[in-house]
Amino acid sequence: MSQKYLVRILLVAAGAAAVFFGYQYWQSLQLSLPDGIASGNGRIEAKLVDVAAKEPLRVKEILVDEGALVEPDQILVRLDTATLESELAEAQANVASTQERQAVINSSIVKRKSEVELAVIELERARKLLADAAGSQQDYDRRNTDLQVSKAAVEEEEAKLRTLQQEIEVAQAKVATIQTRIDDATLKSPVRGRVLYRLTEVGEVLAAGGKALTLVNLEDIYMEIFLPSEQAAKVKIGADARLTVDHAPGRAAAGYVSFVSPEAQFTPKQVETRSERDKLMFRVKIQVPEELVDSYIERIKTGVRGVGYVKTDESAVWPDWLQNLLVPPGKPNDAAQPIPLLRKDLTVTDSKDPVAVEEGKSADVTSQPETP
16 A cells, blocks of 8 residues: 555545534534523433222222223222122111111100190199199199100100111211222222233232232323532522433423422532532422323323423523424414413422522522422
8 A cells, every 4th residue: 555545545534533523513512502501311200100909809800901091080990899789788778777767766756745745735734623623633743744754755765866866877877988998999090191010910809008000190291300519509490491302302392390309419418528519419300291291192101311401590592402392283383482480380488499508599489399
């Protein structure tokens, strides 16, 4: 190989390297973030919800399979309630029997009150006869005693009625309790989600608290990123945010910051030097609005990797490549509005943001406590 040919190869290689690194540099400029915006790697996440039995019963029917999309209050599993239904029938018969006894006592009270009315009339007649010297004191005293006995009989029957009414209430409460147990044997979805695991089969007996299904809660979609202490201290609850996923880098989804961890991670708490404190990382949760989740519910998959972006300065402007937003179908892209700083599920308080306190700063916006 001649020296001239070797020089040509080196020149071509140098030119290709220059073009490659130049393109990389240009691309990095295109994707660079302006001041006031921080980013971190994360993945699409959602909470898991277990559908479990309240008491030990046999599985009678499973109505969904893994991967099925379910709605709130949709029936997912039915448990065998034959034993409970027998107990319910017995309890209902007890209520009916007690109510019959109540009807008998009510009739007895009516009879006893009629006897009291008659005793009052006879006592008044005996009093007049005694006043006219046409009757005896003995007859008057006997009539008076009959009246008192009749009144006591009424009070006795009324006491029995009160006791019986309490028995009816207890029997009805037992019926309601058994009916609740039967209702609890029909397992329903508490959320809108997707079946992740089917943990039992028809014919198996679930223990109390035994899990039948595990759901992915699609009503609560978010991404968690980690930011260094200096950036996390500037992030406010409700701050505007953006999400991108690796398989669709040209589109972004609007979100908002719903949580900033009050505790640092990745370094021990006892490290207090400034250089080591700079390595502290705080978890930041970016929530995806429900409207957007509902529109793309069939395409949402948890675990998808991506990048989350948050504003540390409200006046910062999103770069062009983060303004190509996903919007609900039928809504023009230019109609996508930034998420407001405060949402209906956020609360303004006078408390200090825990991350800002870590950095010796204060914030005037915080969120409600995160659900565990």
